[in-house]
Amino acid sequence: MTRDKETFLRLINTHQGLIHKVCIMYENDRERRNDLFQEIVLQLWKSFPGFRGDAKITTWMYRIALNTAISAYRKQSREVQTQDLDETHQNIGDVDAYEHNDENLRRLQWAIRQLSDIERAMIMMALDEVPYEEIAETMGITQNNVRVRMNRIREKLRKLLVIGHGD
Amino acid sequence: MEIEDLKELWKQQAERFEPRNANELAAMIRRNSTDIVARLTRSVWFELGLTLVAAVAFLIYALRLPTGSLKGISISILLAFCGYCIYYIKKLTILQKFRRRDDDLKANLTWLVKNLSSYLRFYRRSYTILYPVYFLLGLLFAALERDFDTFYSLITQPTTIIIVVSIAAIFYFVSTWFTDWYLKKLYGNHLTRLENLLRDLEHA
Numbered sequence: 001m002t003r004d005k006e007t008f009l010r011l012i013n014t015h016q017g018l019i020h021k022v023c024i025m026y027e028n029d030r031e032r033r034n035d036l037f038q039e040i041v042l043q044l045w046k047s048f049p050g051f052r053g054d055a056k057i058t059t060w061m062y063r064i065a066l067n068t069a070i071s072a073y074r075k076q077s078r079e080v081q082t083q084d085l086d087e088t089h090q091n092i093g094d095v096d097a098y099e100h101n102d103e104n105l106r107r108l109q110w111a112i113r114q115l116s117d118i119e120r121a122m123i124m125m126a127l128d129e130v131p132y133e134e135i136a137e138t139m140g141i142t143q144n145n146v147r148v149r150m151n152r153i154r155e156k157l158r159k160l161l162v163i164g165h166g167d
Numbered sequence: 168m169e170i171e172d173l174k175e176l177w178k179q180q181a182e183r184f185e186p187r188n189a190n191e192l193a194a195m196i197r198r199n200s201t202d203i204v205a206r207l208t209r210s211v212w213f214e215l216g217l218t219l220v221a222a223v224a225f226l227i228y229a230l231r232l233p234t235g236s237l238k239g240i241s242i243s244i245l246l247a248f249c250g251y252c253i254y255y256i257k258k259l260t261i262l263q264k265f266r267r268r269d270d271d272l273k274a275n276l277t278w279l280v281k282n283l284s285s286y287l288r289f290y291r292r293s294y295t296i297l298y299p300v301y302f303l304l305g306l307l308f309a310a311l312e313r314d315f316d317t318f319y320s321l322i323t324q325p326t327t328i329i330i331v332v333s334i335a336a337i338f339y340f341v342s343t344w345f346t347d348w349y350l351k352k353l354y355g356n357h358l359t360r361l362e363n364l365l366r367d368l369e370h371a
Contacts, residue, residue, distance in 0.1 A: 009192050016192075020184040038195045039188075045196040047269045060269075067275045070364060073203040073357050108176050118367045121272065126170065127177035140273025141368060154170055 008048050011057060012041060018061050025112055025120050026069040036072065040065045066121045066138065077166045111160035119153050126150060152154070204265040207286075211262065215255040216242040243304065254293055255335065255362035261286045276365040283358050287350055298342040302335055 012019075019040050027033040044064050051060050068115055118139075125135045132150075136143045187195075199205065222245060229241035265282050310318040321327055 005193070005196075008196075009189055011187075016186060017184055021172050021180065024180075035201060038198060039201055041192060041195040042198060042200055043202075050269055063271065064269060067270075068202070069359060070272065071202075071275065071279055073206075073341055102179075103174055105180055105198060108173060109180075116367055117364055118272075127174050129174065138271055139368065140271030140275075144199070157170075 022065040040068045043068045089150045208262045211258045218251045294346045
């Protein structure tokens with residue numbers, strides 16, 4: 001195994017939670033989530049030679065992972081949008097890794113899935129405490145735009161969580 | 168619930184993912200990509216390979232033929248194969264331009280929309296040119312099957328002209344409609360989705 005490959009695999013191993021989070025937010029089906037995970041790892045590997053270390057590793061990973069997830073070819077692009085809380089429960093609950101998920105986390109995942117692809121990307125980074133400057137850099141918009149959109153997203157999430165709680 | 172409360176909840180899920188081991192991760196970087204560009208590229212390479220193999224087989228066959236109409240047909244088919252090879256190479260060149268992943272999301276989407284649109288335009292244009300060529304080739308083969316003089320006297324009759332022009336028009340409209348439908352079904356919805364995402368980002 002080459003040194004580069006070893007370094008890459010170590011990095012992915014350390015930060016694979018980030019990839020899991022992107023996958024669960026962008027794919028419902030377990031098999032497709034697995035495919036997306038593999039595709040993201042592959043795209044990260046292809047982009048790794050260009051990673052110079054001037055950005056934080058997580059920012060770089062978010063950029064590649066979100067580009068891969070958002071621009072992925074989907075036959076049913078509306079599927080994620082129309083999912084209800086029960087389906088989220090089933091889709092997430094049937095995965096071994098999530099069997100201990102509590103109700104609040106499931107509700108949060110459901111609420112985020114109701115947002116648009118772009119909003120989902122932004123809230124995920126915000127929840128992972130990525131600074132607005134880096135969110136702006138990853139999305140290709142200004143920090144001011146990030147601030148305005150985050151306010152709207154926060155408001156939407158609040159409403160969605162109330163609806164989810166009512167269920 | 169405030170965003171700060173949600174952060175704590177969000178962090179909890181990281182501990183619950185089933186981690187992939189090093190061997191699984193190593194296997195992932197050896198596999199073929201499943202993204203749309205990689206799939207299109209693989210399919211174009213396959214078609215190019217198949218065309219080259221068929222062209223070589225046809226060339227060997229044509230070289231063994233004595234001079235005559237069959238040799239003429241074989242050479243015209245060989246020329247069509249050459250045209251196809253240029254077409255596939257052009258497709259591969261366009262697809263090569265798609266390969267950018269480490270830009271920001273907006274730049275990447277802009278790039279994808281631009282290239283996918285130009286790829287679909289090229290695809291559509293090439294078939295708009297190819298269908299009349301197929302039609303003319305069909306006429307040429309019909310002429311070669313009969314003797315040329317009989318064919319000429321038949322094709323210059325007003326009723327034959329009307330029939331041929333009508334068939335050509337129907338053939339053209341049906342084939343163009345089919346190409347549009349096929350492209351829309353395969354990639355059109357994906358392109359619309361990418362355009363909407365870009366619009367969403369631009370109107371932040």
